[in-house]
Amino acid sequence: MEEQVDKLVKKTWEKYQETPKSKRLMIAVSGIPGSGKTTLAARVAQRVNDLWRDENPGLASGQIATFLPMDGYHLTRAQLSAMPDPNTAHARRGAAFTFDAPAFLELVKKLRQPLCPETGTIYAPSFDHAVKDPVAEDLPISATSRVIVFEGNYLSLGTGAPEWKEAAELMDELWFVDVKEDVARQRLIKRHVASGIAANEEEAARRADENDLLNGKDIVQGRLEVHEVVHSRDDAAWKAEEQGIDKERDQ
Template identity: 55%
Template sequence: MESQVNRLVNKVWHRYLQTPSDQRVMIAIGGIPGSGKTSLAHAVVEGINKKQADKSKGASADAEPVAMAVPMDGFHLTRAQLSAMPDPAHAHARRGAEFTFDGAAFLRLVEQLRQKITAGSAPILCPSFDHAVKDPVDDAIAIGPRQRIVLFEGNYVCLDKEPWRTASDAEHMDERWFVDVDFAVARPRLIKRHVAAGIAADAESAAARADENDLVNGAEIVAGRVSTIDETIVSREDADWS
């Protein structure tokens, strides 16, 4: 039986082949923290780029990967911006909540990428997130004119609230995907991640952060997602997602 990842790779690849060469295929992948949306996005991108490599058979003109994943993490507000909020302690404690992201900047990026690609199109730059310094890094990711398949993954990319709603509507995204996972499955993933990233000193404090922040955000993400989702993908612990 065809795997979830292979099915999605084939679906996106087919859409890409039907898309005019001056346009991008753009997909929003939402889900709660710890759902596996980052792993899924990278697995799909890897599968698409393998198809492109097989198709080009080493031709230099097609050597550059056609697909890439763009994480929403780069649109975190900086620690300085959180400190400037009316309640800085609350803002820092709730980092990762919807109000601690720059949704307007995310929408601007999506609008840029939706413009037609021309012979003179320059790379479009967007931020990434540096976990060592715990802040976004401006212009760290370059999306060139050959990157015509872009998967945006993040907690709020399918949220039914502005500006996220507009950024994922039919004028901006070709599809919306949502990665579904039980909170009891996501929680141990989050604990492990927080300790590994240095966000929490130990499993106990990581669990507290998961319960008091991540899964609170997760409840908002599930309850507040847009009504139209093209693909609901059940998160799995298998080789396809790694």
């Protein structure tokens, strides 16, 4: 996938340079669970920051790109329990209806507002995998963050809650990571066992089939037209980085 990443980094850097200083360049990376979208989004943000630091050697610790996962917009376990069918809500956690789409749209609208001298830091929620719930206002997005690379399952969704489509239409770029279902399934099984979400491969496979890949069908069938389709292919460097990101995310 390195060639595809190089192309996207180049495109992002060029679009950033063309973006007025009063605006942010906003990119949404989506795909089914196990597609590799998290690795792609994080890699692009990191490499854009590397390019910026190369041009600004006196600001070695600075950055202009922010990687922003939408995990923090999971509904809390208490909110799921308050739903009309709490058992289904908990069992299907990760489906589009178990996310706070209106709150995510509110964040996107804030980030879409013009940048000015008075613009302050905006905070997004993160997700604490130890307690299995979001953490409010945990991810800072400073006024100097001119490139936002969002990552999440439903960022190019045109069906379901209307807020998903509205948020997608506010993005400058929509990218979709395409992957074969059997490849995603094997990745998910390994991930669920390694993170302790599942006790063994049988339990992990059941979770993948009854939750992740069901959500994946909704993601594919409801997908809007996107600017870039990235075909997920493994190589040694990519797999090593993806495993590192998965480990960090699941801790």
